[in-house]
Amino acid sequence: MLVHVERVGFSYGRTEILRGVDWRIGLGVTGLLGPNGAGKTTLLNLLVGLARPTGGTITMRDGDRGAGFAVGFVPQRFSLAGEMRVLDTVAYAAWVNGVAREDCGKAAGTALEMVGLSDNARTRVRALSGGQRQRVGIAAALAHQPRLLVLDEPTAGLDPGQRLRLREVVAAIGATRAVLLSTHLIEDISHLCDRVGVLAGGRLVFDGTERELTALIDDTDATAAASAGSRFERAYDALITGLGAARD
Ligand SMILES: Nc1ncnc2c1ncn2[C@@H]1O[C@H](COP(=O)(O)OP(=O)(O)OP(=O)(O)O)[C@@H](O)[C@H]1O
Numbered sequence: 367m368l369v370h371v372e373r374v375g376f377s378y379g380r381t382e383i384l385r386g387v388d389w390r391i392g393l394g395v396t397g398l399l400g401p402n403g404a405g406k407t408t409l410l411n412l413l414v415g416l417a418r419p420t421g422g423t424i425t426m427r428d429g430d431r432g433a434g435f436a437v438g439f440v441p442q443r444f445s446l447a448g449e450m451r452v453l454d455t456v457a458y459a460a461w462v463n464g465v466a467r468e469d470c471g472k473a474a475g476t477a478l479e480m481v482g483l484s485d486n487a488r489t490r491v492r493a494l495s496g497g498q499r500q501r502v503g504i505a506a507a508l509a510h511q512p513r514l515l516v517l518d519e520p521t522a523g524l525d526p527g528q529r530l531r532l533r534e535v536v537a538a539i540g541a542t543r544a545v546l547l548s549t550h551l552i553e554d555i556s557h558l559c560d561r562v563g564v565l566a567g568g569r570l571v572f573d574g575t576e577r578e579l580t581a582l583i584d585d586t587d588a589t590a591a592a593s594a595g596s597r598f599e600r601a602y603d604a605l606i607t608g609l610g611a612a613r614d
Contacts, residue, residue: 368392368427368544369413369514375421375568376408383408385568386422391514395540397559398548401606404565406548407442407518413546414439414516426514438463438507440500442518448492452483452502455491459506470509477505481535497528501535508539515539517547521554533558552599564602566609579605 371389383405411417456474481501521529564572580601
């Protein structure tokens with residue numbers, strides 16, 4: 367396992383958001399699902415070192431997460447300088463993340479290849495589509511070759527075609543490193559993620575594969591069983607609703 371999250375807690379002032387999250391994240395693409403306000407972004411911020419847990423520990427297998435360079439992060443919202451060319455944007459990110467100045471151009475070229483934007487290297491950022499900008503953000507986060515890439519809702523706001531392209535890119539990245547992404551889209555999980563974690567009530571209430579999650583419900587309803595996506599959605603809803611009932 368690459369990342370080990372142990373009994374992690376976090377509070378904003380007196381409001382407890384996370385209360386003992388245990389999770390192990392390995393190679394491949396892992397999805398993080400949870401209701402609005404469950405603390406997904408908060409947990410991602412802790413993983414990339416933007417905030418510190420108020421309890422528990424986060425460790426990476428070889429080395430201190432605090433060193434920062436082992437992690438790449440694309441936040442939910444980010445801005446890029448429209449006048450800059452794509453290659454320069456990514457090369458600058460490489461330099462900020464510790465790549466030696468003379469190696470930044472090559473590092474940026476490699477990262478752009480990984481996200482399928484080599485042909486746009488000389489394009490100014492302002493001329494790109496939303497999906498291409500999202501991929502520039504991923505290239506910028508990848509340019510220093512981190513072992514863990516964290517993406518906060520990478521497919522939000524993209525049209526179906528752009529979403530598909532982004533999923534292909536993320537799946538290919540997940541073949542050689544750990545990718546963790548939060549999403550509201552069950553489809554993202556079904557089409558992209560090797561594993562899924564569900565955050566609710568301040569804890570990770572599920573950690574496993576899509577198949578293991580769908581196995582939680584007794585799906586004898588023929589209509590609902592028609593597509594894997596709908597089964598997954600039903601299982602997820604049952605998990606979240608069950609937790610609510612348990613608390614009431
Ligand atoms: N800076 C902050 N100060 C106080 N409370 C905050 C702050 N940031 C987030 N919160 C609260 O913490 C809780 C968790 O927020 P977070 O953004 O991590 O959830 P989320 O699961 O990512 O939500 P969403 O699915 O809506 O994006 C929410 O109730 C939110 O209002």
